[in-house]
Amino acid sequence: MTKPCCDKEDMNKGAWSQQEDQMLTDYIKKHGEGHWRNIPKAAGLLRCGKSCRLRWINYLRPDLKRGNFAEDEEDLIIKLHALLGNRWSLIAGRLPGRTDNEVKNYWNSHLRKKLKSMGIDPKHLRLSHYLARHRIHGFTAGETSSAIKNYQPSPHDQIKSSGIASDQHQVSDAGSCVDDDDSSTILPDLNVDIASDSCLPSGATTEEKKASTSLPSEDAVNEKTKDEQYLTSRQPEQPLSPTLPLFR
Template identity: 85%
Template structure:
């Protein structure tokens, strides 16, 4: 049996207090990131190591960009999601200052709904066969319908843009990156640099 990542007894859960944040920041400034399992004890925090890591990565890190996503960031997320699927950490890696959790939340709360309203299946970026909403057909007509994948029209003219892989019918809604298409040298992803 796998041991739990931490002793659940005596560890705090839920929202972090300012004091806890400060302890974590101070400790990482002094000792750097890493060894999350032993960090809570060393830093005097009654938290799980995983919880500390998450708090630092998603909220306390100094290089985090907070606030609304710019339109170009949103476009990039849509494009990357079409290529990579729900690989949020990879997508976030292409968005400086954004975290995987933030991108994931933004996708689920904003972009996903937006695509659905446009008649686009957010899972595979294809137009719905039968529109889930009455106005979906007219909305989708604003897109370039020549594309199998329904990217915004201004991407369709890019001569360098190619799909990582074709969707083989309905059993592959979230194409996973292969070692080949994850390669920095792959022209598919070079487009986004």
């Protein structure tokens, strides 16, 4: 239905050249971000607008922090992923200088394996289902840990985890990117501090704003909304502590 954003003919694809990077950077420095569809033409690039946006956000933006993830960043990703699932943009929003693509790649190449090698099934490392369903509020970090330890995924969760979700939209949960190894797993002492304002970027995105609006009926709430409602409905008790060691 939607027209392709760019005429695929005559468009460059693949890796960006230095010259293209320079042209895009110069243009954005001069005119600012936005109107991505017009940028290629205006900047003289033979690229799709989406491609320009991605290149800028993931690579050229001056405030990007490049290089290895620090241990506290790693911890934070694991915690947030347990809470939010594969909502990379939300997770990246809590990591200054990191992009959703970077976090996603890091998760898929490092953290997933790391958790698996520790005998942890990331599939079951999902707090929000449990918390939302059982309406646990006001727990402390220690209580959180015991809640996780005692958590048995409901049949509903298990169905979703194994990809039989009826939900057509990308209901991403922690298990969706994991091999379907359903061996019993030991849940770690996560020590997750969950505070609404520390789990959402300061500049709330549309998605987050949406999440903070009135509660729809239980049945109408999809997985995504539940997570966000949970996040936004809780009053902060403790700031999220990214330095809290998780598995060390």
